[in-house]
Amino acid sequence: MENPYFPYPVRIDSAVIETEDRNLKTFKLVFVNPEDEKKFAYRPGQFAELSVTGKGEIPIGIASSPTEPGFLMFTVNKVGVVSTALHNMQEGDIMGVRGPLGNWYPWEILEQGKNVVIIGGGFAFTTLRSSIVYMLDPKNREKFGDIHVIYGARSPGMLLYRDELMEWEKRDDIHMHITVDGTDDPDWKYNVGFVPTITEQKAPKADADTYAIVCGPPVMIKFTQPVLDKLGYAHDHIIMSLENRMKCGIGMCGRCNIGMEYVCKDGPVFTLEQLNRTPREY
Amino acid sequence: MRFLKIAKDDWTRGVEDLKKSFRVFGPVKEKEAYDFRLLDKGVLPDFSFQNTRLSPKSTVYPQSEILFEYTLDESKADHHVHKVPEKDYSPRVILGIRPCDAKAFELVRLNFDTPEYKDPYWLSAYEATTKVGLACDDPCSTCFCTSAGSGPYDEAGLDVLLADRDDHFLAKVLTEKGEAFVSAAGWNTEAPDAEAGFEKLAAEAEGKVPGGVPTDKLADKETVALHGADFWEDVAFSCINCGTCTYLCPTCWCFDIQDEVKGAEGVRMRNWDSCMFPLFTLHGSGHNPRATKVDRVRQRFMHKLKYFVDRYGRGIQCVGCGRCVSSCPVNIDIRRVARLMNEFEPAPEKCPA
Numbered sequence: 077m078e079n080p081y082f083p084y085p086v087r088i089d090s091a092v093i094e095t096e097d098r099n100l101k102t103f104k105l106v107f108v109n110p111e112d113e114k115k116f117a118y119r120p121g122q123f124a125e126l127s128v129t130g131k132g133e134i135p136i137g138i139a140s141s142p143t144e145p146g147f148l149m150f151t152v153n154k155v156g157v158v159s160t161a162l163h164n165m166q167e168g169d170i171m172g173v174r175g176p177l178g179n180w181y182p183w184e185i186l187e188q189g190k191n192v193v194i195i196g197g198g199f200a201f202t203t204l205r206s207s208i209v210y211m212l213d214p215k216n217r218e219k220f221g222d223i224h225v226i227y228g229a230r231s232p233g234m235l236l237y238r239d240e241l242m243e244w245e246k247r248d249d250i251h252m253h254i255t256v257d258g259t260d261d262p263d264w265k266y267n268v269g270f271v272p273t274i275t276e277q278k279a280p281k282a283d284a285d286t287y288a289i290v291c292g293p294p295v296m297i298k299f300t301q302p303v304l305d306k307l308g309y310a311h312d313h314i315i316m317s318l319e320n321r322m323k324c325g326i327g328m329c330g331r332c333n334i335g336m337e338y339v340c341k342d343g344p345v346f347t348l349e350q351l352n353r354t355p356r357e358y
Numbered sequence: 359m360r361f362l363k364i365a366k367d368d369w370t371r372g373v374e375d376l377k378k379s380f381r382v383f384g385p386v387k388e389k390e391a392y393d394f395r396l397l398d399k400g401v402l403p404d405f406s407f408q409n410t411r412l413s414p415k416s417t418v419y420p421q422s423e424i425l426f427e428y429t430l431d432e433s434k435a436d437h438h439v440h441k442v443p444e445k446d447y448s449p450r451v452i453l454g455i456r457p458c459d460a461k462a463f464e465l466v467r468l469n470f471d472t473p474e475y476k477d478p479y480w481l482s483a484y485e486a487t488t489k490v491g492l493a494c495d496d497p498c499s500t501c502f503c504t505s506a507g508s509g510p511y512d513e514a515g516l517d518v519l520l521a522d523r524d525d526h527f528l529a530k531v532l533t534e535k536g537e538a539f540v541s542a543a544g545w546n547t548e549a550p551d552a553e554a555g556f557e558k559l560a561a562e563a564e565g566k567v568p569g570g571v572p573t574d575k576l577a578d579k580e581t582v583a584l585h586g587a588d589f590w591e592d593v594a595f596s597c598i599n600c601g602t603c604t605y606l607c608p609t610c611w612c613f614d615i616q617d618e619v620k621g622a623e624g625v626r627m628r629n630w631d632s633c634m635f636p637l638f639t640l641h642g643s644g645h646n647p648r649a650t651k652v653d654r655v656r657q658r659f660m661h662k663l664k665y666f667v668d669r670y671g672r673g674i675q676c677v678g679c680g681r682c683v684s685s686c687p688v689n690i691d692i693r694r695v696a697r698l699m700n701e702f703e704p705a706p707e708k709c710p711a
Contacts, residue, residue: 077478081425081615081626085439129428129438130619132626134642155642170438294645320647321639323615326475329631330612331638333657334647335581336665341474355585357639357647357657 080326083127083172084112086148088165094151096233100199101163102139102151105173116176118142119183120206121317121345124175125325126150131161135322135340138176139202141209143216148173151202151236177325178344181207181289181315190285191221195300197228197271197292201236203317204291208244217249221285226278228255228271228296232264253278272299275307282308289315301348314348318358334358361552362529364520364545369527372543373402376451379542380488383417384453385410394452403453405522408498409679413459413608415466417452418483424625425479425615431622440626445479447486451539454492458501458677460515461508462608463489465677468670469611479628488535491516495559497567500680502693504564505571507673511560521559528552571693572700573674576667583704584664585656593695594655596688601632603682603690604658609675612638633657659695 085108094100107113118124118138125133134156140149154163165171181203186192192211196204204227211220225244229235235254245252245266255267255274267274271292280286288309290300297316304314320332320339327341335354337343364372376382377399384403385392391411397403426440467484470477494501494510503509513519517536521528528549531540540546604610614631617624631638634655639648648654666675676692683691 077476077481079442079478080475082442083440127440129440130430130617130624132617133615153642159642172438172440319641321641323613327472328469328475328477328611329614330469330633330661331631333661333665335585335660336669353582355582355660357653 081174081324083125083133083174084116085109085170086173088167088169088171089147090167091165094236095199096231099154100151100236101154102149102236103162104140105148105150105171106146108170113145116148116173118176119180120210121180121203122176122178123203123325123344124148124150124173124177125322126152126158126162127172127174128158128161128165129170129172132158133174133323134158134162135177135319135325137203137206137317137344139205141206141213143210143213151199153199174325178340179342181317181345182287186287187216187219189219189221190287191223191280191283193224193226193279193286193288195226195271195275195279195288195290195292197296198230198234199236200291200293200317201227204289205237205240207289208250209240212244212247212250222251222280223249224251224253224278224280226253226255226271226275228257228267228269228274230257232256232259232261251278270299271296272303275300276303279304279307282310282313284313287313287315289317291317311349311352312347316346316348316351317344318346319344320358360531361549361556362531362540362545363547363549363552364527364529365547366525366527368545370402372545373397373453374399376539376543379449380539381446381448381450382453383414383450397453405454405492408496409456409501409681411681411685412606413462413679413681414452414455415459415462415608417450418463418487419466419480419611421630423479423628425628426626428624428626429622430619430624443625445482447482449488450483450486451488451490453490454520455489455516456494456679457491457510457512457514457516457519458494458503458506458508458679459608460489460491461512462515462677462679464515465609465666465672465675466611468672488517488539489515490518490520490536490539493519493521493559493563495522495563495566497563498680498684499568500683501567501678502569502571502680503678504567505569505573506676506678508677509560510563510567511556521556528556530556571678571696573663573667573696575700576663576674576696577671579664579699579702580704581660581664581668584699584702585660587699587702587704589698589702590652590656593659593690593698594652597634597651597655597690598688599634599636599651599654600687601634602685602687604632604634605630606681606685608677608679608681609662633661655690659692659699662692663696663699
């Protein structure tokens with residue numbers, strides 16, 4: 077019997093501070109046993125339990141893309157016991173990864189030439205990064221229609237993956253709309269304004285072939301949803317990824333449910349239409 | 359399936375013989391309450407109980423269990439790598455489990471044995487366990503098994519069902535595991551005429567169980583409307599979130615996972631947890647999706663009486679053992695809540711003015 081609680085041992089390959097508040101760090105992890113990488117076949121939108129031996133586990137979205145073999149990438153906000161311990165770990169240290177867990181963005185549908193509008197805020201950009209890298213891969217790009225990305229943070233220094241954002245800005249096969257709440261940088265050449273406002277200005281009008289993927293803090297989601305309604309997005313075309321406190325990650329420990337659905341196993345990805353039918357306990 | 363007659367003096371000998379090939383669990387009286395314990399040599403299960411204070415779930419699913427061991431000592435080659443400790447999954451038997459509690463294992467199995475994932479700890483222990491039921495001829499006033507898809511002679515989840523007939527037991531052997539059990543005990547007096555008697559006893563016992571807990575309309579309710587019903591404040595008003603209900607419940611399975619370290623040696627533990635506690639759902643950010651006791655009380659009842667019903671189509675996540683009713687310090691009664699939920703009708707939408 078496979079033991080679904082067993083974390084694969086991994087080595088920290090790099091740990092880089094991601095944001096100006098120094099609260100977010102990006103970790104690249106390499107499997108200690110190379111054969112474990114094959115067992116860890118994942119799709120963008122899934123998450124994993126990062127296991128710090130002696131401290132515990134935390135559920136974190138996978139920020140790398142399956143088109144980037146050889147490592148896994150996670151960006152971790154420092155909030156509790158495990159994430160703080162993780163922030164204090166060094167390159168070369170051994171930790172664990174358990175997964176991949178949960179479902180993924182609906183690639184089966186999106187890969188049929190659909191237009192994808194990615195709307196992200198703050199540090200909820202990890203599985204969105206995975207998705208963008210995945211869609212832009214030369215083998216995959218032709219499977220999708222137009223790709224729009226609206227991504228905002230408090231300030232330029234709080235944006236994740238800034239080098240990649242700038243690279244994507246230069247491409248003509250993805251429409252980038254980077255924004256910050258405010259900045260005193262006179263050279264800032266992108267948008268200034270909250271994500272819902274920029275969405276209203278930049279997002280394409282809804283149609284049957286256009287799907288929005290929304291990830292961000294509750295306040296961003298609260299004000300973005302009316303904008304998408306106004307643009308005519310049907311609720312089964314609005315895709316969201318939820319977070320809840322988790323332990324097992326496999327639908328057994330009982331805490332992350334919203335109604336009869338477990339966020340860890342039946343999610344974390346739900347359409348807004350599905351969420352409308354569950355109690356909002358997230 | 360066959361019937362045996364076990365005389366009480368032969369019972370004593372058989373139980374001792376069983377201990378040679380099984381770890382034998384049974385109810386024993388400690389102070390004023392009965393609980394299941396591993397029976398040492400010479401100790402017989404005490405069947406003079408109505409029901410035990412705690413359910414026997416811990417015989418398969420310990421309140422605290424080590425999932426992994428590891429060392430943090432970097433001079434060792436396998437430092438920080440998780441290893442499953444040695445576990446005893448040799449055959450074990452639960453003597454005198456009530457039919458409601460045996461049925462509860464069937465419901466809990468739905469959680470730990472899924473098409474996608476198997477919990478190896480729970481399943482290995484479950485598969486090692488033979489369940490020998492003791493039919494209920496004297497139900498408690500808080501029992502409602504017959505309303506909850508079980509009954510005093512229910513065979514679900516059992517390998518053998520015993521009926522206590524004063525100077526002997528009638529045994530109905532139900533499974534292969536049950537056959538192995540009676541053979542290990544050396545009980546082999548056939549009682550081919552017992553079937554009719556068994557049925558009569560079952561009918562009599564069922565008549566004594568207080569009924570009238572309706573659950574037939576729960577599946578039809580709209581989840582969001584039921585969640586927003588106006589009775590939850592009232593139901594939760596006296597609750598002190600002590601967690602007794604979930605601790606006693608044979609069908610509550612929720613758990614926590616924690617690391618514990620002493621020196622350089624550590625373990626990853628699994629411990630029973632409870633939806634009654636705020637920490638159960640508290641996010642790292644400080645946000646709590648079930649922040650109030652009303653949210654948490656509602657979660658317990660919605661899980662048992664609605665979410666489970668919808669997810670599995672196997673009735674409610676409750677076997678009617680009545681423990682949460684009799685042990686609740688503030689008299690919250692799942693029978694009343696089931697009635698409220700089953701009879702709930704959302705307020706009609708107001709006409710626009």
